[in-house]
Amino acid sequence: MVTTVDQLLARARAGLDRPDPTRARAELADGARLVDIRPAAQRAREGEIPGALVIERNVLEWRLDPTGSHRIPEAVDHDVRWIVVCSEGYASSLAAASLRELGLHRATDLDGGFVAWAAAGLPTRPVDQGLR
Numbered sequence: 001m002v003t004t005v006d007q008l009l010a011r012a013r014a015g016l017d018r019p020d021p022t023r024a025r026a027e028l029a030d031g032a033r034l035v036d037i038r039p040a041a042q043r044a045r046e047g048e049i050p051g052a053l054v055i056e057r058n059v060l061e062w063r064l065d066p067t068g069s070h071r072i073p074e075a076v077d078h079d080v081r082w083i084v085v086c087s088e089g090y091a092s093s094l095a096a097a098s099l100r101e102l103g104l105h106r107a108t109d110l111d112g113g114f115v116a117w118a119a120a121g122l123p124t125r126p127v128d129q130g131l132r
Contacts, residue, residue, distance in 0.1 A: 009090065012097035018111040021120040024083050032081035033074055035060070037095055038114065040127075042087055046114055047124040052085065060084075060095055065102050082107040089113035 019027060028034055034052040036043065037060055048054070053074065055063045062070040066077050074080070082104060086092040092109035099107035110117065118124050 009093055012093045015100060016093060016096055016108045018089070018093070018108055019083065020111050021117040021122050024110050024117075025122055027081060027083065032083050034083050034085060034110075035064070036085050036114070037092060038086055044127045046087065047118070048127050049085065049114065049117060050123050050125055057086075057091060057095060061098060061102060064099060064104060064107075066104075078103045079106060080104065084109040085117070086113050088115050 024032070024034070028051070034049060036048060036052040036054050037057040038046070039056060043054070053072070055072070059070075062068055063072045064075045064080075064082060065071055066075045066080075068075075082096070082099060084092040084096045084099070084107065086095070086109075089110060089112045092113060096107045096109040112119075114124075
């Protein structure tokens with residue numbers, strides 16, 4: 001049986017409690033971590049969310065697995081609340097589902113992605129090309 005991308009997305013989202021931008025910002029204030037998985041070119045076009053960790057999608061699992069040798073310092077255990085953000089909230093849902101398979105049971109994604117965050121009037125900034 002062939003699975004469509006829409007079916008895959010629906011399965012990924014079935015286990016996620018996807019916060020909207022306002023709730024995500026409140027969760028960040030309570031210790032959640034925002035992870036921007038957009039490619040550099042997309043971040044350069046759209047901008048970025050101040051304070052978000054930038055981890056491109058192709059290395060996400062390696063960086064956030066708290067048992068892995070390539071983890072980032074913030075990946076301290078399986079209880080971290082990771083909120084994954086992409087441009088519009090599609091790739092981030094698939095990424096969050098993958099993180100859950102690693103045992104990161106609190107991982108989710110931002111409903112509507114960066115576009116929704118910016119539309120809600122929440123803080124964004126241009127990407128500093130000198131730092132990327």
